[in-house]
Amino acid sequence: MREEEARSELARLRQEIRRHDRLYYVLDAPEISDEEYDGLLRRLEELEGRFPALVTPDSPTQRVAGQPREGFQTVRHSRVLLSLEDAFNLQELAQFHQRVGRVLAGDETEYLVEPKIDGLTVVLRYRDGLFVQGATRGDGTVGEEVTANLRAVRSIPLHLEEAPPFLEVRGEVFLPRADFARLNEERQREGLPRFANPRNAAAGSLRQLDPRVTAGRPLDIFLYEVREGAEPPTQAAALEFLERLGLKVNPLRWPCADLEQVEQVIRDFAPRRDGLPYATDGLVIKVNSLAQQRELGERSRSPRWAIAYKYPAQEATTTVRDIVVQVGRTGALTPTALLDPVRLSGTVVSRATLHNEDQIREKDVRIGDQVVVRKAGEIIPEVVSVVREARTGRERPFVFPDRCPVCGAEVVREPGEAVARCTGVSCPAQLRERLLHFGSRGGMDIDGLGPVVVEALLVADLVHDAGDLYFLTREDLLKLPRKAEKSAANLLASIAASRERPLARLLFALGIRHVGERAATVLAARYRSLDALAVVAAEELRQVPEIGPAIAASVSAFFRQEQTRRMLEKLRRAGVHLAERGEAPPRAGPLQGKQLVLTGTMRELPRAAAEELIARAGGRVTSTVTRRTDYLVVGEDPGSKLARARELAVPQLTQEEFLRLVGKE
Ligand code: IVH
Numbered sequence: 001m002r003e004e005e006a007r008s009e010l011a012r013l014r015q016e017i018r019r020h021d022r023l024y025y026v027l028d029a030p031e032i033s034d035e036e037y038d039g040l041l042r043r044l045e046e047l048e049g050r051f052p053a054l055v056t057p058d059s060p061t062q063r064v065a066g067q068p069r070e071g072f073q074t075v076r077h078s079r080v081l082l083s084l085e086d087a088f089n090l091q092e093l094a095q096f097h098q099r100v101g102r103v104l105a106g107d108e109t110e111y112l113v114e115p116k117i118d119g120l121t122v123v124l125r126y127r128d129g130l131f132v133q134g135a136t137r138g139d140g141t142v143g144e145e146v147t148a149n150l151r152a153v154r155s156i157p158l159h160l161e162e163a164p165p166f167l168e169v170r171g172e173v174f175l176p177r178a179d180f181a182r183l184n185e186e187r188q189r190e191g192l193p194r195f196a197n198p199r200n201a202a203a204g205s206l207r208q209l210d211p212r213v214t215a216g217r218p219l220d221i222f223l224y225e226v227r228e229g230a231e232p233p234t235q236a237a238a239l240e241f242l243e244r245l246g247l248k249v250n251p252l253r254w255p256c257a258d259l260e261q262v263e264q265v266i267r268d269f270a271p272r273r274d275g276l277p278y279a280t281d282g283l284v285i286k287v288n289s290l291a292q293q294r295e296l297g298e299r300s301r302s303p304r305w306a307i308a309y310k311y312p313a314q315e316a317t318t319t320v321r322d323i324v325v326q327v328g329r330t331g332a333l334t335p336t337a338l339l340d341p342v343r344l345s346g347t348v349v350s351r352a353t354l355h356n357e358d359q360i361r362e363k364d365v366r367i368g369d370q371v372v373v374r375k376a377g378e379i380i381p382e383v384v385s386v387v388r389e390a391r392t393g394r395e396r397p398f399v400f401p402d403r404c405p406v407c408g409a410e411v412v413r414e415p416g417e418a419v420a421r422c423t424g425v426s427c428p429a430q431l432r433e434r435l436l437h438f439g440s441r442g443g444m445d446i447d448g449l450g451p452v453v454v455e456a457l458l459v460a461d462l463v464h465d466a467g468d469l470y471f472l473t474r475e476d477l478l479k480l481p482r483k484a485e486k487s488a489a490n491l492l493a494s495i496a497a498s499r500e501r502p503l504a505r506l507l508f509a510l511g512i513r514h515v516g517e518r519a520a521t522v523l524a525a526r527y528r529s530l531d532a533l534a535v536v537a538a539e540e541l542r543q544v545p546e547i548g549p550a551i552a553a554s555v556s557a558f559f560r561q562e563q564t565r566r567m568l569e570k571l572r573r574a575g576v577h578l579a580e581r582g583e584a585p586p587r588a589g590p591l592q593g594k595q596l597v598l599t600g601t602m603r604e605l606p607r608a609a610a611e612e613l614i615a616r617a618g619g620r621v622t623s624t625v626t627r628r629t630d631y632l633v634v635g636e637d638p639g640s641k642l643a644r645a646r647e648l649a650v651p652q653l654t655q656e657e658f659l660r661l662v663g664k665e
Contacts, residue, residue, distance in 0.1 A: 006051045010059075013044045017060045034076045041074055041142075072207070073145040075135040078168065078228065081121060083140065083301050084284065084308040090263060093285070096307045097259045100287060103296050103304070110288040112235045113254045113265045116308050117222055118279040119174030120202045122150065124223070129163040131156065136206065140301070149206050152215035155248045155623050163245055164229040171223030171248075175202045176277050179218050181380075182516075189332050189513065190550060191417030194355060198279040212546050216518055220278070220623070222250040234288045243644075246626040251640035255288065266309055273311070274347075274375075282310040315374045316349070317387060318342035320367055323354065323398045325405050327429035329437050330513045331421040333411060335360055335400070337371065337383050344375055352381045356418045357400045366395035404429070425563060428458050431465070434511045438466040442517055442608050443509030444498040448491040456480040465563070466510070467570025469495050499576040502612065503528065506576065513554040517608070522546050523555070529579030530568060534559040590661055591619030595628055599642055600635030602655045610658070617662045625650055633658045 001009075017040050020032060030037075041060065048055045055061070087093040100109055121137035134150035135143040150156055153173060160167070175183065180201050184194045195201035205217040223242050232238040236255060243249045256262045262285055273280050287293050287305040296305040322338045335354040342349055352373045354360050365371060365383055370390040375381045400420065402411050409424030422430065432454055439449030446469075457463045462476050472495065477488035501509075507530070508520035515523070526544055527533040533555070541552035558564055572578060596619050598610055605613075610633065611621050625632055625644040632645040632652045645652060653661065 001050075003051060003054070006047055007054055010044065010047055010051075010054055013040060013047070014056075014059055016040060017044060037076060038074060072209075074138070074142050075133070075145045076142050077123060077135070077137075077140070081123065081137045081140045081143075081170065082298060082303050084116075084306055085299075085302045086282075086308050086310050088310050088312075090266070093262070093266075093307065093309055094259065096285070097262075099304065100296060104292055107292070108257075109292060110234075111256045111262055112239075112286050112288045113256055113262055114224060114284045114286070115250060115252050115269070115276075115280045116282040116284045116310075117172040117174050117250070118197065118199050118281045119172040119222075120199060120206060122146070122171060122173050122206075122221070123227065124150065124156065124169050124171070126160055126163050126167040126169075126229075128165055129160040131158045131160075136203075144207065146206055148211040149208060149214040152211050153219045153221055155220050157246050157626070160245045160247070161627065167229035167245075168227040169223050169229075169242060169247065170225040170227055171221050173202050173206055173219055173221045174198060174278050175205060175217060175219055177279055178277065180279070183217065186514070186516070188334075188355060188419055189328075189330060191414070191419050193418070213548070216546060221248055223247045224249070231290065233290055235286050235290070235293075236288055238290075246624075246628070248624050251644075256285075270311060282308050284308050314344060315372050315384065316342045316344045317370055317372050318349075320365065320369050320371055320383075323360075323365070323367055325401060327404060327406050327422050327427060327433070329430060329433035329511050331404075331423070331427065331430050333401070333404070333420045333422060335398070337365065339371075339373065342373070344373060344381060349373060349375075349381050352383045354383055357413075357420060358418050360398055360400070366397050368392075368395035426464065431463075432458060435463065435466060435469070437511045438469075438509045439498075440509070441606050443505060443511075444501050445494075445505070445606070445609070446491075446498050447494040448487065449495075453480070453483075453491065456483075465567040465570070467567040467574065470499070470570065470574030470576065499574065501577070502616075503530070503577070503580045505612075506530070506578070507533075510558070512558045514551045515555060519547060519551050524580060531578065534568075589616060589618030590663060591617035591630075594619040594630040595622050596620070596631045596633055597622055597625050597629050597641055597645075597650075598633045598635070600638035602633075602635035605655060605659070613659075613662045613664065631658075 017037075020030065020037055020040070044059070045061055048059065048061055085096075087096055123135050123137070123143070124131060125133040131151070132147070133145065134147045134156075135145050137143050150173075151158060175198055177198065180195070180198045183201055183205075187194055195204055202219060205214055205219055208214045224239065226232060226238045226241060230241055232241045236253070239249050239253060254261075254265045256265060266283060269283060285307050287296060293303070293305040296303070298304055319340045320337045321340060324336055324338060326334045326336055328334060335356065337352045337354055339350050339352055352371075354363075354365060363383065363386055365386055370387040372384045372387065373381045374384045403409065404411055404422035404424055404427055406429035407422065407424040407427035409422050409427060411420050412423055413420040424430070432451075435449070435454045435457075436451060438444055439446035449469075457472075457480070460476075460480060462472060463469060472492065474488055474492060477483050477491060478485070502524070504517075504521040504524035507524050508515065508517050522544065523533060527536065536556070538549075538552040538556040541547050541555055542549055568578070591614060596614055598607060598621060602610065614621050619630075622629065625641050625648060627648055629645070629648070629650045632641060632650050633655070634642060634652050635655060642652070
C-alpha cells in the first residue's frame with residue numbers, strides 16, 4: 001500500500017471510529033457490535049503501525065487506552081467505568097454530604113468507607129464460574145485485554161464455585177509496598193527507570209507482553225464492585241457477596257451512620273496507613289444503599305454517590321547537608337542526600353535517596369539546597385525536587401566520583417545503564433553487603449551475622465568471601481571487640497547449621513545479580529546442584545521458564561569468575577550442601593495437593609521457612625482463605641483470615657501442629 005492510499009484510509013477509519021464513539025458513548029445508541037468496533041480499531045492500529053509517520057495526536061488510538069501496546073487486544077467495557085471526584089479536606093467532604101442530603105431529601109444516609117488502593121482498576125468476567133476475561137480500565141470506555149497476565153495474579157481465582165452464570169466485577173490490582181521497593185531496587189541495578197509510585201509499578205507489571213514477567217511480580221487484588229450478575233442491596237452486602245464467592249476483598253471497611261463517623265474514620269485511619277502492606281492514597285466514601293445510589297445517579301465521569309478523600313501529600317521540605325555515595329552488594333553506587341531531620345508521614349527522616357547520577361543532574365540537586373522529600377510507598381524517602389527560589393548562590397554542585405569511595409577502584413557505567421558500579425573485586429563495601437545478604441533470613445539464615453559482626457570480621461581481616469565464614473574458629477571470634485564466649489558459640493553453631501540449607505536458599509544467598517528468591521527456586525529445581533548449574537551456557541538458561549536474558553547472562557558470568565570458583569571450593573570443603581538432597585522432589589509429601597494459608601507471626605518460623613516446608617511437603621500457600629483452603633496456620637496476632645476461616649469452618653493449625661504435620665517435630 002502506498003502512503004497516499006494509507007493516508008486516505010486512515011482518515012476514513014478515524015472518522016468512522018469517532019462516529020461510533022459518539023453513538024456509543026454520548027448518545028447511547030450504538031450501531032455496530034463490539035467485535036465490529038474492535039475490528040475497526042485494530043485495522044487503524046495496524047495501518048498506523050505500518051506508517052508511524054501518519055499517526056496524529058488526535059487519532060482514537062492515542063486516546064483509547066493511553067498507549068495500547070502491540071500484542072494487547074482492546075476491550076470495550078459493557079458500561080463506562082467511572083472515576084471518583086476528590087475531596088482534599090473535610091470542608092469539601094461536608095459539601096459532598098450536603099449534596100447527597102439535598103437529593104435524598106431528609107432520608108437517612110449510611111455510608112460505607114473503604115481504603116482507596118493505589119493501584120490499577122481492572123474488570124474481571126466470569127462465565128459459569130470460570131475466569132474468562134480481564135481488562136484494564138483504559139479510558140473508561142475501552143481498556144486493554146490482559147486476561148493472560150491477570151491469570152498470573154495468584155489472588156484471582158480462576159474458578160468460582162456457586163457463581164451466577166455471568167459475573168462481572170471491578171477491583172484494584174496493586175503491588176504490595178515491599179515488592180514495589182524491591183522491584184525499584186532491581187530496576188535501578190539493571191539501569192532501568194524506577195517506577196514513580198506503586199500505581200505505575202502495578203500498571204507496568206500488568207501490561208507486560210510476556211505473562212511470565214507478570215507472574216514474577218507478586219501482584220495482588222482487592223475487588224469492590226459487582227458490575228453484573230447480582231444486585232446486592234448495599235455496598236456492604238456487595239463486598240460480602242464477593243467474599244462469599246471466594247474473591248479477594250479488603251477486610252478494612254467501616255459502616256458510618258453519619259458525617260461525624262466518617263470524619264472519625266478519616267482521623268483514625270491516617271496513622272495506620274504507613275503500617276499497611278499496600279499503598280493507599282486516601283479513603284473512598286460510598287453511600288451504602290444501592291437504591292439511594294441509583295437515586296443520586298452520576299455525572300459523566302463520576303458517581304454522585306461516592307467521593308475520594310485524599311490525605312495531604314506526604315511531602316516535606318528540608319536542607320541537603322551533604323551527598324554521600326553508598327556501595328551495594330553488586331557494586332552499584334547509590335547517591336544519598338543527608339538531610340536536616342524532618343518529620344515525614346509519621347517518622348523523622350534524615351536521609352533520602354537520589355537514585356543515580358542522572359537523577360542528580362536532572363533535578364540539579366546541590367549540597368545546601370532546600371529540597372522536597374517524599375515517601376512514595378517506600379521505606380527510604382526520595383528527593384523529589386529542588387526549591388529553586390530558596391537558592392542563595394552558596395550551594396555546591398555534587399561531583400559524582402570516578403573512583404569507589406570505599407576501595408578506590410575504578411567506577412564504570414555501562415552504556416545505556418543508569419547505574420555506576422565499583423569494579424573492585426575485593427571492595428570491602430561490596431563484601432560487607434554480600435556477607436549480610438548471605439546470612440539474611442531468605443538466604444542462609446545465619447543468626448547473629450548482623451552489620452556489627454560483619455564489620456568486625458572485615459576489620460580483623462578474617463573473611464574474604466562467604467566461604468571463609470565456615471572456617472572461623474572460637475578463638476577468631478573471641479578476638480573480635482565485645483565478643484563474649486556465649487555469643488561466639490551461638491554464631492558458630494548457626495553458621496554450622498546453615499550448611500544444610502536447601503539449594504534454592506544457597507543460590508539466593510550467593511547474591512548473584514538479578515537472582516532473587518523466585519529465580520533461585522526455579523534454577524535449583526531445574527539443575528539440582530551448583531556444579532550442574534555452573535556449566536550451563538547462558539543461551540540454555542534463557543530457555544528456562546521465568547529466567548530472562550539478564551538473569552541468564554548474570555548467572556553464567558558469575559560461575560565463570562575465578563573468585564566464585566575459589567569460594568565454591570571453600571563451601572565444598574566446609575561441607576555446605578551444594579546439591580539438592582535425595583533423588584527427585586518429594587512427590588507425595590504429607591501436604592500433597594493441599595492449600596494452606598498463613599496468618600500472624602510465628603516465633604520460631606519465619607514466613608519464608610514455613611512456605612518452604614509447605615512446598616517440600618507437596619502443599620501450596622495461598623493468600624486468601626476460601627472454601628478450598630485445607631488449613632489455616634495460625635501464628636501470633638492473627639489477622640482477619642482467622643475470622644474468615646472460622647466462618648468457613650476451615651481447620652486451623654498451631655505452629656506446633658503444623659511442624660508436626662510436616663515432620664519437623
Ligand atoms: S469505587 C463508581 N473503591 O480510585 C466506582 N475505587 O480515583 C468508582 N479505587 O478509578 C470506584 N480503591 O481505580 C472505588 N475502594 C475503592 C477504590 C477505588 C481504589 C480507585 C479506582 C478509581 C479511582 C478513582
